Amino acid sequence: MPSFDIVSKVDHQTLDNAINTVKKEITTRYDFKGSHVSIELDKKELILKLEVESDMKLEQVIEVLISRTMRQGLDASIYDLSKEPYQSGKVYKKDVPVRNGIKQEDAKKIVKMIKDAGLKVQAAIMDDIVRVTAKKIDDLQEVIQKAKEANLGIPLQYVNMKS
Numbered sequence: 001m002p003s004f005d006i007v008s009k010v011d012h013q014t015l016d017n018a019i020n021t022v023k024k025e026i027t028t029r030y031d032f033k034g035s036h037v038s039i040e041l042d043k044k045e046l047i048l049k050l051e052v053e054s055d056m057k058l059e060q061v062i063e064v065l066i067s068r069t070m071r072q073g074l075d076a077s078i079y080d081l082s083k084e085p086y087q088s089g090k091v092y093k094k095d096v097p098v099r100n101g102i103k104q105e106d107a108k109k110i111v112k113m114i115k116d117a118g119l120k121v122q123a124a125i126m127d128d129i130v131r132v133t134a135k136k137i138d139d140l141q142e143v144i145q146k147a148k149e150a151n152l153g154i155p156l157q158y159v160n161m162k163s
Contacts, residue, residue: 003133004140004161006110006147008102008154010078015098016041018072019048022065036091037061048079048096058085058092075155099154101128106154110147117146137163 019041026032026039038051039061048065052058066076078099085094102110107125114123114132121134121143134140144158 001133001135002137002140002161002163003131004144005159006102006130006132007128007157007159008099008106009157010046010074010098010100010155012043014072014074015069015078016043018069018074019065021068021072022061025064025068026061031060032057039065046098046100048098050085050094050096051091053091055085055092058094062094062096077153077155102130102154103128106152109152110156113146113150113152114143117143119143119146 019039023039026037035053035057036051037053037057038049040049040051041047042049050058050061052061062081066079069078070076080097080099083095083097085092087093104125107128107130110130111123111125114121119134119139119142120136121132121139123130123132132140132143134143140161147156147158
């Protein structure tokens with residue numbers, strides 16, 4: 001039976017390239033001349049650590065980060081920007097987790113969306129992926145369209161299509 005997997009994976013090399021591009025742009029921008037800016041990626045935990053002098057500059061760094069990430073071909077929603085920045089001495093710090101993998105509650109939302117669509121497909125949660133099977137490939141392609149239209153707030157990729 002035809003099947004495919006719905007995943008949410010981040011290419012680590014592309015992410016690293018995007019962050020290096022952001023660092024290079026920040027060092028050359030006039031409004032950041034002489035100010036303290038630190039952008040570090042913890043590759044093991046996939047957490048981006050931002051450190052700047054003011055709240056306004058933090059917003060500008062996040063804006064550059066999102067635009068450069070999108071130019072590298074990554075979805076801007078890979079960053080979980082929900083955590084509030086905190087002040088440590090004279091600097092503002094913000095830890096930005098990078099979403100990698102589908103959480104259990106998000107997987108349940110995807111399965112519910114697929115079942116509510118009323119298509120003749122089966123969806124199963126397997127760790128951090130959702131496998132969708134059907135008798136016809138057309139049904140699978142319709143599921144992909146529905147998932148793209150649903151706007152679930154997480155970046156999704158559709159891989160491992162088998163017929």
